[in-house]
Amino acid sequence: MTTHQTDRAAASGARAELDRERRMGTAGEATADREIQVVDLGDFETRRAEITEQLWQAATGTGFFQLSGHGLTSAETDAAFAAAEAYFALPAEAKAGHALKKGLNAGWEYRSQVRPSTGTPDEKESYQLTRPHMDGLWPADEQVPGFRATLLGFEARCHTIAHRVLSCFAERLGFERDFFARLHDPASPLHQSTLRLLHYYAVPEEARGPADAGWRAGAHTDFDCLTLLFQRDGQDGLQVCPGQEAEGRAWTPVRASSALITCNIGDMLTRWSGDRLPSNFHRVAAPGPGDDQGPRYSIAYFAQADRDAVIASPDGRHAPITAEEYLRQRIAANFAG
Secondary structure: OOHHHHHHHHHHHHHHHHHHHHHOOOOOOEOOOOOOEEEEOOOOOOOHHHHHHHHHHHHHHOOEEEEEOOOOOHHHHHHHHHHHHHHHOOOHHHHHOOEOEOOOOEEEEEOOOEOOOOOOEOOEEEEEEOHHHOOOOOOOOOOOOOHHHHHHHHHHHHHHHHHHHHHHHHHHOOOOOOHHHHOOOOOOOOOOOEEEEEEEOOOOHHHOOOOOOOEEEEEEOOOOOEEEEEOOOOOOOEEEEOHHHHHHOOEEEOOOOOOOEEEEEOHHHHHHOOOOOOOOEEEEEOOOOOOOOOOEEEEEEEEOOOOOOEEOOOOOOOOOEEHHHHHHHHHHHHHOO
16 A cells, blocks of 8 residues: 555544544433453463453453452552542642643643544543653642652553553464563653543532433543553443444443453554454443432553554554554544544
8 A cells, every 4th residue: 555545544534433433422322231241360370361261252342341350459549549639639720730741641631632422521630641751740749749659650550450461462363472561661762651540520510411411521432552440439430332333322331340440442452453352432421310420530541552663463454553653643533623
């Protein structure tokens, strides 16, 4: 394929993706007839073959699954959430001093993501930790004591868990076991994996409506290889809709659990796998009557290949592309006007 043909294909794909995102904007009725499988990572090396099979079945089905036996303690996750809540409680002018570095996915942003599926900003603020780009973005220790050390430690633990899962996918795809780990190097200045702290705002009384009447984060797919999502008991809202069923817009709730890590496949791994591993739509729905209308906190880790990593599927279905260029194209598709 020539460069001109590649550019035209990318532009066509971007338009198709934008149309698909916009069609997902209409709220659909949630359904519970899809299984969100729980995979136990305990005794990993001894059970690697069994775990790999379970992960593969879950990932090729809904593209979503949950992890138990992952090794993170409740104390570790509680400390990360406490740091997040303390940070978001800072005055807006203090957080503005850590404003997002455009194109580097590092820093604080406020109601800035406008998705094609909704046309309105997501009702949230977030703080992104991307290791090579954090200069000037850490709050002072007197503002949030221990914030930097807590989050760097938690991010490192997420990296380990993500690449344990990705090592299983690598082998099933015919790559070496550490294939993805080598291309997600935390010490590289081209590293792109991100830990994101999320704060969804409480729903004002005048904005409350019936179940499935709105969203806190509009329908989207993730751009990365693998997402790890940490949630709190009782703070539900995450819903998934497999891509092949997108036209029906039937959403399945994914139960929030403080003990489980919810995972989903991202667009980057879909391309790398020759479309064998699907990256599916998900959203955070607004709470309905009887649900907790207060603030919702979550933490996401996006395992995203280094900028210079070349994404090439084993079957040659997609032309090779660097992770940097691929992300540029996906951002253009998702946030085009």
